[in-house]
Every structure is written in C-alpha cells, then in structure tokens.
Amino acid sequence: MAENTPISSINKQGKTVLNQTIESLRKVLKLEQAKGYSDKAVMGGLDRFLRNLSPRDDKLSGLFSLNYSALDTRAREKWVRDTLKQLDAKERRAPPLLTQTIIPSRKTAPSRPKGNSEQSLDSPITLIPGIKAALASKFDKLGAKTIRDLLYFFPRRHIDYSHRKLISELEVGAEQTIVATIWEAAQKGPGYRMRTTEAVVGDESGNIRVIWFNQPYIAKKLTTNSQIVLSGRVAEFRGRKVFQSPEWELLESDDLVHTGRLVPVYPLTAGLYPRTVRRLVKGTLDRWLPELPEFLSENVRVSGGLLPLHKAIRQAHYPDTEQSKDQARKRLAFDELFLIQLGVLAKKRDWQEEGIGNAFNTDSSCLEPFFNSLPYKLTSAQVQALAEIQSDLSKPRPMSRLLQGEVGSGKTVVATAAMLLSAANGYQAALMAPTEILAEQHFNTICGLLSRAGSESSDSKPVRKFSSMLPHPISVGLLTGGLKESAKQEIQERVSADEIDIIIGTHALIQKGVDFRNLGLCVVDEQHRFGVMQRSALRGKGSCPHVLVMSATPIPRTLALTLYGDLDLSVLDELPPGRIEIKTRFLIPEQRQKAYDFVRKQVAEGRQAFIICPLIEESEAIETKAAITEYEHLSRNVFPDLRLGLLHGRLNSADKDEVMQRFRSGELDILVSTPVVEVGVDVPNAAVMLIEGADRFGLAQLHQFRGRVGRGQHQSYCLLLADTPSAEAKERLSLLERIRNGFALAEEDLRLRGPGEFFGTRQSGLPDLKMAKLSDVELLELARREAIRLFNADPYLKQPEHRLLAREVSRLWNSEGELS
Numbered sequence: 001m002a003e004n005t006p007i008s009s010i011n012k013q014g015k016t017v018l019n020q021t022i023e024s025l026r027k028v029l030k031l032e033q034a035k036g037y038s039d040k041a042v043m044g045g046l047d048r049f050l051r052n053l054s055p056r057d058d059k060l061s062g063l064f065s066l067n068y069s070a071l072d073t074r075a076r077e078k079w080v081r082d083t084l085k086q087l088d089a090k091e092r093r094a095p096p097l098l099t100q101t102i103i104p105s106r107k108t109a110p111s112r113p114k115g116n117s118e119q120s121l122d123s124p125i126t127l128i129p130g131i132k133a134a135l136a137s138k139f140d141k142l143g144a145k146t147i148r149d150l151l152y153f154f155p156r157r158h159i160d161y162s163h164r165k166l167i168s169e170l171e172v173g174a175e176q177t178i179v180a181t182i183w184e185a186a187q188k189g190p191g192y193r194m195r196t197t198e199a200v201v202g203d204e205s206g207n208i209r210v211i212w213f214n215q216p217y218i219a220k221k222l223t224t225n226s227q228i229v230l231s232g233r234v235a236e237f238r239g240r241k242v243f244q245s246p247e248w249e250l251l252e253s254d255d256l257v258h259t260g261r262l263v264p265v266y267p268l269t270a271g272l273y274p275r276t277v278r279r280l281v282k283g284t285l286d287r288w289l290p291e292l293p294e295f296l297s298e299n300v301r302v303s304g305g306l307l308p309l310h311k312a313i314r315q316a317h318y319p320d321t322e323q324s325k326d327q328a329r330k331r332l333a334f335d336e337l338f339l340i341q342l343g344v345l346a347k348k349r350d351w352q353e354e355g356i357g358n359a360f361n362t363d364s365s366c367l368e369p370f371f372n373s374l375p376y377k378l379t380s381a382q383v384q385a386l387a388e389i390q391s392d393l394s395k396p397r398p399m400s401r402l403l404q405g406e407v408g409s410g411k412t413v414v415a416t417a418a419m420l421l422s423a424a425n426g427y428q429a430a431l432m433a434p435t436e437i438l439a440e441q442h443f444n445t446i447c448g449l450l451s452r453a454g455s456e457s458s459d460s461k462p463v464r465k466f467s468s469m470l471p472h473p474i475s476v477g478l479l480t481g482g483l484k485e486s487a488k489q490e491i492q493e494r495v496s497a498d499e500i501d502i503i504i505g506t507h508a509l510i511q512k513g514v515d516f517r518n519l520g521l522c523v524v525d526e527q528h529r530f531g532v533m534q535r536s537a538l539r540g541k542g543s544c545p546h547v548l549v550m551s552a553t554p555i556p557r558t559l560a561l562t563l564y565g566d567l568d569l570s571v572l573d574e575l576p577p578g579r580i581e582i583k584t585r586f587l588i589p590e591q592r593q594k595a596y597d598f599v600r601k602q603v604a605e606g607r608q609a610f611i612i613c614p615l616i617e618e619s620e621a622i623e624t625k626a627a628i629t630e631y632e633h634l635s636r637n638v639f640p641d642l643r644l645g646l647l648h649g650r651l652n653s654a655d656k657d658e659v660m661q662r663f664r665s666g667e668l669d670i671l672v673s674t675p676v677v678e679v680g681v682d683v684p685n686a687a688v689m690l691i692e693g694a695d696r697f698g699l700a701q702l703h704q705f706r707g708r709v710g711r712g713q714h715q716s717y718c719l720l721l722a723d724t725p726s727a728e729a730k731e732r733l734s735l736l737e738r739i740r741n742g743f744a745l746a747e748e749d750l751r752l753r754g755p756g757e758f759f760g761t762r763q764s765g766l767p768d769l770k771m772a773k774l775s776d777v778e779l780l781e782l783a784r785r786e787a788i789r790l791f792n793a794d795p796y797l798k799q800p801e802h803r804l805l806a807r808e809v810s811r812l813w814n815s816e817g818e819l820s
Ligand code: ADP
Pocket: 376, 377, 378, 379, 382, 405, 406, 407, 408, 409, 410, 411, 412, 413, 552, 576, 577, 682, 711
C-alpha cells in the first residue's frame, strides 16, 4: 500500500525492496522477542526465513550466516537485540520513514541562543537570523514586532497535504501529495529568459511532469536522484497529468514545513512570501518556543482539559492532525478569554474597592407621579430592569450595571427614572451619549417625559427646570462640544455649583473643566462607542458614583459577561407592545430605481425617508465627500422635486442640529446621511430606511439602522442595496429579511463575522482576539468559571505560582492601552 511505503527505499525501478525487507525482518524479530526466543515467530523457523529473504542484499548479508536454531536462549536474545539495533542504524542513515499520514516526528532539541544574553522574547524580530529591517517592516504591518509576536503569529488556515498518493493514483483537481525521486530538472521557457522550471519525478508507480511557472530558480535546487515531496493540484495537459506550481520540499530532514502535512497558510503582505514566512516561523518556534514560560497552573490546565502552552503553539502552526489543531486552538482561545476575564475582574475589584458609594433611598413613591404621567405602561422587562437598578442604588457599594436592550426597547425611560431617583436623593446625575445629535435628542426626550409630570418653570435652553414632581425643582442641562464657549462655561459653572441635577452631554462631560459638586449616578449610552477608559473617566468625576451603561447592541449573554464582566447585566428582551413589523427587503442593483420609486410614493403619502450612504472606513473626510456627492446626485437627478437634507460627521453641531430639526419637524422629506445616524435618532414620521452599500455593515449595525424607522404608527420599510455583494454578504443580508430579533441577529453576526468585526476592536476597548471565537459558549463559560475561581482564591494574583499569569494579564491589557 502506498501509504505505508517507506519513501527512503524508492529506487529507480520503482521498487521498494530494501526497506520492505528491513521492515519485515524487524517485525519478525520483534515477534520473536515477544515469543521468548522460542523460534516460533515464523513458520519453519528463523533460519529458513533468513535464507529466503530476498533480495540477498549486500547490506544485509552479514545477517544470514547464522544457525539460530542451534543457539541457546541467551545467545538468541543477544543476536536479536544486536540485529534490531543494526537495522535501526541502517534506517537512520537512510531518509526517514513516512508514516501513514507523512507527519514527521518532532525535533525537540533547540539550538541554544547565540551568545547575546540581551535577547529575549520581547526583542524585535530583527534578531532572528534572516530577518532584516525590510522584512521586519512587513511583519510589522501584520502586527508582529517581537519574537513573542512571531510565536503568536498564527496561520489563517491549513492546507491538508498529509495524505500521500502514488503517482499512479493522482487525480486531476484535488490537493495531493507525492514523494518522489527527481529524474531531471531544468529551466525552460520561451526565449532567453527561461522563466519556468520543469522537472520529471518518479516513484514506484510511475513518473510525472512538474512545472513551476515564473520560478526558474527552483531548477538549481533540484538535484537529480534526490527525494522530493510535492503537494498541490494536478492538472491535465494534452491528456497527461502535470503538477502545476506545487509546494515542494526536498526530503532532507524529518521536519516537513511546506509539504506532506497540514501546511500553515499565513497572512501575507506585499513582498512577503509563504515559504519565507513558514521557514522563519518554523525557525523561531524551534529556537524560541522553549523560552516561553507556561503561565497556566497545572490545576487550571488539567481541569480545563487544555494542552501545555508549547505544544499548543507548535500545533497551532504545524499541527500533526486536525484534532490536535483544534486542541491547540482551544488552549490558545482559552488563554485569551481567561486573561480578559482576569483583567475585567481586576477592574471591577479595583473600582469597587475605591471606596464606599452613596446608598440612595429608593422608596419609589417619589417616582409615582413620573410613572403615572407616562403615556404608556412599562413593559415587564422595563419593570424588572428598574427593580435591579433600584436594588443596586440602595446599596453603598457603587452600582456597575449594563442595561442592554435592543433598539426601541425603551431604555431611555428606565435611565430617566434612575436619574430622577438620584435627583430625589439630592445627587447629580450625568448621561453621556456618543454623538451630539444623540445627546440633544436625549435632552429633548427626557425633558419631554419630565414635562408631563412636572410643570416647567423656565425654558432657557440649554437648561430646563421642572417643578412639582419632586419636593424640589429639577434642572436638566445639556453640555456638548458644539455649544458656544460662553454657554459651555455657564453650564460648567452651574454643574460645579450643583445647580444642575441632570446633565446630558457628549464626551465633553468628561473633559477638564467639568467638576461635579455631587455626582451620584452616571449613565453611559451606547456603550460600545466608548472604551473602558471613558467609562472610568466619567466615574472618576464623582466619588464612587453609581454607573449604568446602556447598550443597544444586543450581545449574547455569555459574550456580554465576558466583555463587560466588570458590569452586572440587565436585559430588556421585550419590545413595547403594538409595534408594527418593519418590512425588510434586500434589493439587487437593478432594483435601485424601484427603491427610489418606493421612497417617492411614501413621501407622497406624507412619510419621510432616511438614505444611508455606504460606510467608508478610511476616513471621515472621504466618507463625507461621498455623502455630499450622493446628496447632490439624488437632489439633482433622482428627487429634484423633493426636499432633501444632508447630515455628516463634519458638519458643525449647529448645522447638524438644524438639519435634524428640519427633518424632525417635517420640513425635509429625505435625510441623506453618513452612518452617523446609526444610533438613537427618533423621528416617528420616518417610515423608510434605505441603506446603500448594505454589504459593508454588520447585521447588528443594519438592525440599528432599521430601528430608526417604525417608531410611529405607520407601516415602515427597510431597503438594503448592495452593488456587488459577495455570496456571504447576500447570505447575511437575507438573514435580515427574516430575523427581527436583535439578539438572534447578533448571534448570527458573531457566527458569520467573528467578534473583531462585530464590535470593531477599536470600539470595544478590548484586547484583540486571535484564536477565540466568541460564539464558542462552552469555552467562554469555562474561562469565566476558572477566572472567578482563581480570582476568589488569589484576587491580586500575588501567590508565587500566579506570578507568570499576573504578568500575562498585564501584558495583554497594557498593550491595548486600556486598563493600564
Ligand atoms: P431605546 O433607547 O431602547 O432604543 P427608547 O427609549 O428610545 O428606546 O424608546 C423607543 C420608543 O418606545 C420611544 O418612542 C418610547 O417613547 C417608546 N416606549 C418606551 N417604553 C415604552 C412602553 N413601555 N410602552 C410603549 N412605548 C414605549
């Protein structure tokens, strides 16, 4: 059978005699050992077997002048042992055996560091032989700066070249591997340049031609009669099979790198070639992996069923089997999640220990007038969340809670009630929104809610005052970066003087100059726009204020616990009743006119529409330019008779405000916008959301856009346009047609795009995940469980056996600049 054929014995006639002989002899001798040297291993006895061994190869001849049957047991034993040793020696001289899957055994002995004791895992990769500055800068682009980075520079995937075939068995089209002898190799090609390498190779079953286009230099390396491993696709040319530009590797050592195994496929960049990367990573593993300390305790490793670190890293690059690759991924993914958990837990501990917060009196009778004035009944999810919040607020330990609920689930009213409680207790409350538009909208919404319950005693925007709801009047202020300097200053002063009870704003709130006299509660809206840092900064504005974080991105629960493990979780998993389902359609480019006609029809019926321009990640400037162009095109050529407005991130806040105001009041029919309107904007009369370049957005984000409509009593529509969507994008977009539940969509989004894309790591304020898939719930839970267990036993990771782990946690978090 081909797969058991020792490759070292493939001779020119395609025979494998010598090693077959050695193999069968070895088997017989082993059996003879097992049978206690009774000469029963083969029928007729060993002497006869040896006489009949064919061929009578010279190299074996020494073995045959023997009378085994005449020896006593001890002499037999010695002879068998010596002979087996000889056979081993012969084999070591020959190239190695290929085992069934051609996976070589590992070399373990690393070469020691060359003298320089300054070298460490954190040294730049230029210390690695063969990596000069130019190459290093290419690795840098891919995120590998240090030797440690290179150990963790994992392949994107592997190609399975582990199944060896005989040449006669090769099939056209499939990925296959052969081991063969090189008969001839030369540069060929038209003209004097001879750009191609052509070779003929053979094994015991036949010969095949091999062509490498544009790689003439290979020819020089292929010495006639040497053994080569070829992995790749076989094509048919003029009725004959040809290997076309296969991966190749001379069979010089037992450590295959490019062929004959699960071969890693690394991320590349211009000028960085697969063979180079494989060679360098392989060298780095051999030399440096032994220096990498195992930071997980035996305890955690065993209880999690995790590979040792060295094995995991090696197997992640050069796996022996698919299974060991999975195990490697499991260990490395566990590390990431575990370290994140430990960092997050430390964060929670730190700020809970910062000091004692303020226990509010949460007797809700003071909220009665407010609840009674609402135009609707709270959903049971809202009631539940509010109860959880009230319970937190009543304790001296500061609240740290995430209120998660999808678009339209009614988070604002919950937050407003919490802020009212804060005011009732004589504390200030702050609400931070990610954009000015949203801050203003919150300001208006909240003032609207309060004005139903209390009578407004003054109306001098940006501060409004409501009385007769609480025993004392409540003043609500707005602070955004876009305010005039004098207005800003005035608000700041009034905040410092404790004349404002509820202040709503953008990140202007956390800037210098804003000094709260008496901050008792911080509410942060749309969490994923802010990093952990900003959360901490706002928290730092008071002495241990309670913190409520609101997120409209529905995050699967386990994921939320991991990413926001420093927060407790309340979920609004229910929409207020009576919402009309938003009809969603994914349209092909040919249907764009239909989409425009539909918008026109809706406008004729008195509705309004959003048109969202594609997401352009390079820069806000380019995105803005694209939006302006689109706006002009639509105004001139498509809807010349309608009233269009344009909203983009580069408008100053007065202009933004004006456009929004005009849209809200119905002076505009269509609002063309960059993706800045993504979150929170509330215009009940808007019934159409048309999204251009929909394939560039994540499902969760598209769902957010969709949530901008359907806020009134009108049937609403979401139209998704994509110019040349990939098959995968089509799949994603059609999910949106079917799935309305934000949590279900979020799960799908995670599954399809992975967490990096899902959040945009930049926004999540979390370390990059290379291996962990956040859809892997079991592993998430394992990591969380282990982290909590460890944390309870040794919260500061001070015990000597946790020293390495503590270093790893701080490396991960500090390198991201977030929790340092
Ligand atoms: P979110 O911020 O969670 O996206 P909002 O707080 O903006 O949602 O609420 C969305 C809409 O639902 C608002 O118009 C609000 O007035 C309304 N709403 C909130 N709670 C309820 C409820 N219990 N019943 C009916 N409508 C509600």
